Amino acid sequence: MTRRYNFCAGPAALPEAVLARAQDELLDYQGRGLSVMEMSHRSNEFVAIAEQTEADLRQLLGIPSNYKVLFLQGGASLQFAMLPMNLLGHGGSGNFIQTGIWGKKALTEAKRLGFRHHVAASSEASGHTKVPAQDALQISTDAAYLHYTSNETIGGLEFDYVPQAQRSDGADVPLVCDMSSNILSGPLDVSQFGVIYAGAQKNIGPAGLTLVVVRDDLLGSAPPTIPSLFDYQQLAEAGSMVNTPPTYAWYLAGLVFQWLKDDIGxxxxxxxxxxxxxxxxxxxxxxxxxxxxxxxxxxxxxxxxxxxxxxxxxxxxxxxxxxxxxxxxxxxxxxxxxxxxxxxxxxxxxxxxxxxxxxxxxxxxxx
Amino acid sequence: MTRRYNFCAGPAALPEAVLARAQDELLDYQGRGLSVMEMSHRSNEFVAIAEQTEADLRQLLGIPSNYKVLFLQGGASLQFAMLPMNLLGHGGSGNFIQTGIWGKKALTEAKRLGFRHHVAASSEASGHTKVPAQDALQISTDAAYLHYTSNETIGGLEFDYVPQAQRSDGADVPLVCDMSSNILSGPLDVSQFGVIYAGAQKNIGPAGLTLVVVRDDLLGSAPPTIPSLFDYQQLAEAGSMVNTPPTYAWYLAGLVFQWLKDDIGxxxxxxxxxxxxxxxxxxxxxxxxxxxxxxxxxxxxxxxxxxxxxxxxxxxxxxxxxxxxxxxxxxxxxxxxxxxxxxxxxxxxxxxxxxxxxxxxxxxxxx
Missing domain, CATH: 3.90.1150.10 (Aspartate Aminotransferase, domain 1)
Known part of the structure; x- marks a missing residue:
């Protein structure tokens, strides 16, 4: 076996120590006589894996107790639909900072679904080479949230600050951030955000897992007419197990979190x-x-x-x-x-x- | 390592030969120096895996060329929403045969989303111990499809026939079947169906992958206002890669299909x-x-x-x-x-x- 250096944008390289441990445990998880892939998501063994994974992530990111952590499917792209369906059910508009292709996709999906939307700032005039400054943000008076992409994977453009969003009436607007390609790359003050989400396949684990961290006060406002697997509140109440979750990807994410804690520090x-x-x-x-x-x-x-x-x-x-x-x-x-x-x-x-x-x-x- | 006998209903046992091969290739896929998990879904290597997986499935099930095969996320439960959103966009009702908990979930989701629905037959009076007979089916005059669950995983109730559905005007109604827990358990005449779908975690592979087989004439009628990841037509045109698919689960499904062909026969x-x-x-x-x-x-x-x-x-x-x-x-x-x-x-x-x-x-x- 010769491992090469893999600079793929995603699905991306995983720590070799994580892959080696997964390999070692693949047919027999800790002497139980079966693979993690073959376990019921409701078994004691898997529930322990799931809980440890969440606890390790909470410790790494310092996630406050008034945030729920969800392990979902569908990638960031499904969140482009779930976010407005959860957060704009009672009106208001999604505000979007546009810094590249992924931010535009998030905006386009909200448009497609018929939600009100507003471009709060854009770096398009610079060819997406420079992030808009805080004082360039124009928050709409009906803003229900401000969405941005902290790192544009294709353009290579990363925010060097966390935007602050206030409506003209002074009300704070929840900040929603697609962190797919830079989550866990360094420390983060989660309390500044309403929702953080990320596809796993860059810094978390294999493709097919999506992480959502959502503040409690943003739960429970989804209309009852959206798909039941879209409702953050239901997902949170069920511990991300409204239906069978992607158990093996969840386990691998847990191994990555342990590697970040123990091997990296x-x-x-x-x-x-x-x-x-x-x-x-x-x-x-x-x-x-x-x-x-x-x-x-x-x-x-x-x-x-x-x-x-x-x-x-x-x-x-x-x-x-x-x-x-x-x-x-x-x-x-x-x-x-x-x-x-x-x-x-x-x-x-x-x-x-x-x-x-x-x-x-x-x-x-x-x- | 001692493997035990695993009777889990899902995520379920996988063939030991499949797990052994996955283990062998985990850190280095065929000398390429990286794991399948670490490959771009658009790389030559992964596209070859994806195409071989589809070809093997088509061969196993004898899938006619006028059907598309999709490798998606979200489980059968997400299909409960996607199906009416794709097939009822221009009116009509979903007809449902009720034989247990999973069939009821499919009906309940269509109701939740506000679609017209009709119970074509139910085994509830028997305590879901006997599948309704063909001549007991009552298809509504506005039926756009007939949905049933070929095997109820919890009740242990399996259809011993493929329902035929005609409206009173003689029109054939497309048959839609949730085959999550008995797909690939034996031969199947796919041409009898409009849509077949299945969560992977019983007979296909690990949780986090969903198989959808859909007849061409049922594509393209989804309204443009549904989430873009819900539109079968878009998913088919993109080869299930509108966004990053669950690549490792897709690869494992391919190993299972090869095992069915080569080891089982x-x-x-x-x-x-x-x-x-x-x-x-x-x-x-x-x-x-x-x-x-x-x-x-x-x-x-x-x-x-x-x-x-x-x-x-x-x-x-x-x-x-x-x-x-x-x-x-x-x-x-x-x-x-x-x-x-x-x-x-x-x-x-x-x-x-x-x-x-x-x-x-x-x-x-x-x-």
Whole structure:
């Protein structure tokens, strides 16, 4: 077996220690004679796994007791529908900060479903290279929540602050954040948010699991006419088991949380590693003649580093040689082209060092 | 490692050969240096897995070319909402045959969402012990589809025929079937159905994956105001990749399909094994003084065998001793009590033999 360095934007690299433990336990979980995949979600064994997973996440993120944690299906994209259906059932509009493709999808889905919506700010004029400033936000008078995407996976644009939202009457507007691609990359003050959600397949676990953290006061206002699996309140009351949850993905998320706690030492330590990884890759890009990244310095994503070669005819050679050098999945998203190196938690610093060395070598030979 | 016999109703036993292969490939899929969990769903490697999985399923079930195969999330319970939202968008009513808890959930969700609905037949008067006969079905004049549950997992009631549905004007009504707990247990004539769907966690793979097989003429009639992840047409056009699918569960389903083809020899061979397993367990129950099953002979489920002890005070001792004998998860569903042995494809005949031997021994000692 030879593990390679995997810079995939998602489904993304998982910690090797997590995969090794999953492998070890795959046919026989702790001597019980069956796989976690084969357990009833209501069995004592699985309920213990589920509860430990939630407890570890609560500890890592410091989630206050007035928040519920849900382990759901459908990805962030299903949340694009569930959020307005839960939060706009009694009127009001969703306010959206637009900083790229994912934020636009969230807005488009609310529109599709017929909900009132308002663009509170957009970075479109800058080509989504700079996050709008706090004082540029225009919150509508009927705002029921403010939604933003803390890290745009495709554009490589990350918020360097947590927006504050108040209506003109002074009322606080709950903040809703899609953190799919940067959750758990560093510490977070959950109390600033109404809802945090994230698809698992970047920093949490395998695809097919979605994390939702929702403040208690936002539960219970969904109209009774939405699909029963969409109602946060019902999901919370059932411990995310209105129906059978994705048990194996939930278990793997638990292994990732344990790895973050025990192997990494928590989110501050993770943050320091992530900053170092991103800093050195951006420094290498900035110092080169061949590679470039267009994002404003303060908003460069620590998780997704898109870059282009100044001669796009070299792209295929770059990707082919990188792959041969054991550096996988560096191709940029099909909608933007170029390259993208995703540096999620599970991508080790050695991978970034190897990428930087390869990039320098490639530039010397081909640039 | 000691594997035990697992009679769980779901998430259920998986073939040991499948788990062993998954274990072997967990950190390094075919020398690519990464896990299937870590692959982009749009990578060549994963697309090949996805396509092979669909091809194998099409071959196993003989799925005609005018049907689409979807690999989704949310379980059968999300289909309870998606079905009427896709098929009743232009009016008409959902007709439902009621044979137990799961069929009732499907009806209740259509009601909740405000769709017209009609009970075409019910086995409630018999305590859900006998499937309604074909000539008892009353199809409404506005029927847009007829829905039934081919096997009620909790009640242990299985259809012994495929219903035919015609409106009084002679028009054929598409048949929609929840096959969560008996799909792939034997051969099937897919051309009799408009939509077949199934949660994976019984005969397909791990929880978190849902299979939908839908006839082409039923696509494209969903109103544009339903969640974009609910529209069968969009999902079909995107090859089930409107957003990131549950890739690892999809891969495991593929391993199960390969096992059915190569190790078992196809669905006729599987059918013969399943019939033998069920027949011998029911024969043992019928021959005993202690155990009983209330279901009409023709409708006894081959997949889920509920039974009660004639003295319920023995239940705990039965479960405890069974567990100690390596026979796991025999407790009946919390809504009905008693016992239930689920005999899905992955439960080997030796497991049934061991259960029967234990039951006889227990009866002799404690009955």
């Amino acid at each position: 928590g989110l501050e330590a993770m943050d320091a590693i992530n900053r170092r990884k991103a800093q050195k890759l951006y420094a290498a890009i900035d110092a080169s003649e061949l590679y470039s990244n267009p994002i404003a310095l303060a908003n460069r994503s620590r998780m997704n580093v898109p870059f282009v070669l100044d001669d796009a005819r070299l792209d295929n050679a770059f990707l082919k040689e990188a792959d041969e050098a054991g550096l996988l999945n560096l191709k940029g998203h099909r909608s933007v082209g170029g390259m993208r190196a995703s540096l999620y938690n599970a991508v080790p610093e050695e991978a970034v060092d190897a990428l930087i060395a390869f990039m320098a070598d490639f530039e010397q030979r081909r640039g | 196809g669905l006729e061979a599987m059918d013969a094994i399943n019939r033998r397993k069920a027949q011998k367990l029911y024969a043992a129950i019928d021959a005993s003084e202690l155990y009983s099953n209330p279901i009409a002979l023709a409708n006894r489920s081959r997949m889920n065998v509920p039974f009660v002890l004639d003295d319920a005070r023995l239940d705990n001792a039965f479960l405890k001793e069974a567990d100690e004998a390596g026979l796991l998860n025999l407790k009946g569903h919390r809504s009905v009590g008693g016992m239930r042995a689920s005999l899905y494809n992955a439960v080997p005949e030796e497991a049934v033999d061991a259960l029967i031997a234990f039951m006889a021994d227990f009866e002799q000692r404690r009955g």
